[in-house]
Amino acid sequence: MLKTNAMRILDTAKIKYRVYEYNPEQGVDAVSVAKYVQKPVEQVFKTLVTQASDGKHGFLHFVFVVPANSELSVKKAAHAAGVKDLEMLPLKKLLPLTGYIHGGCSPVGMKKLFPTFIDETAILFDTICLSGGKIGLTLELNAEDLAPAIGAKFADLTIDK
Numbered sequence: 001m002l003k004t005n006a007m008r009i010l011d012t013a014k015i016k017y018r019v020y021e022y023n024p025e026q027g028v029d030a031v032s033v034a035k036y037v038q039k040p041v042e043q044v045f046k047t048l049v050t051q052a053s054d055g056k057h058g059f060l061h062f063v064f065v066v067p068a069n070s071e072l073s074v075k076k077a078a079h080a081a082g083v084k085d086l087e088m089l090p091l092k093k094l095l096p097l098t099g100y101i102h103g104g105c106s107p108v109g110m111k112k113l114f115p116t117f118i119d120e121t122a123i124l125f126d127t128i129c130l131s132g133g134k135i136g137l138t139l140e141l142n143a144e145d146l147a148p149a150i151g152a153k154f155a156d157l158t159i160d161k
Contacts, residue, residue, distance in 0.1 A: 004133035005099070005109035010141070013149040017141040020129070024136045028103035030068030033138055037129055041069040044129040044138070045122065047105045048072055049098060049114075052086040061097065062086060063116040063152075065107050065130060070119070070158035080117045080155035104135040107150055116152040118143055123154060 003011070010017050022036035030046035037044065046068055051059040062081045066072050078086045095101050098110040107116050107130065122128050122143035132139040147154065 004106075004137065006106040006131075006133035006139065009109050009149070010139070010146075015141060015145045015149055017139045018127075019132065020138040020140065022136055022138065024103070028135050033129070034068050037138055037140070039129055039140075042067050042121065043125050043127070044068040045119070047107045047131055049089040049094060049105065050077065050081075050086045051089050051093075052078070052081065052083040061089065061114045063107050063110070063114045064157055065116065065118040065122070065152070066157050067119060067121055072157060073159045076155070076157050077117070080153070080157060081115060100131075100133060101135070104131055104133060104137070106131040106133040106139075107152065108139075108146070109133055113151060116150050117155045117157060118147060118152050119157045120154045121158075 020037045026032060030044050031041055034041040034044040045065045048064045050062045054060050064072055064077050091102055127140045128143050129138050129140045
């Protein structure tokens with residue numbers, strides 16, 4: 001198996017991880033991935049990229065890592081990021097901005113290190129699963145080991161159910 005940029009960065013940071021490969025024809029959403037890797041959906045996380053106006057005709061970008069079965073609270077996310085409002089990054093901007101495509105976007109190894117926030121529920125698990133940087137590849141690792149490597153903070157990010 002060829003190593004992805006995300007895997008190389010984790011190796012350099014000496015962060016232990018386990019690799020899962022799955023058939024993307026069965027679906028690439030995080031809930032489907034949870035079934036493939038036989039983990040609870042609360043333990044499989046998806047990576048969401050957002051943007052907020054910088055007030056000068058440009059955008060600030062933020063990355064949020066939330067459980068597969070949850071929805072990002074835009075209000076909580078904006079509060080965590082310290083901005084008034086934010087919105088999901090348009091899909092056509094994902095690859096040019098991050099280097100990743102939809103379904104294979106990892107918080108590790110983007111073209112630029114953006115402010116990143118991991119939902120606080122991640123610390124309830126010994127390990128979480130997230131994209132390995134390409135469709136069909138998931139990595140299992142400890143969120144508290146990951147956070148310092150990508151400059152991430154833990155926060156309450158999801159809509160309460």
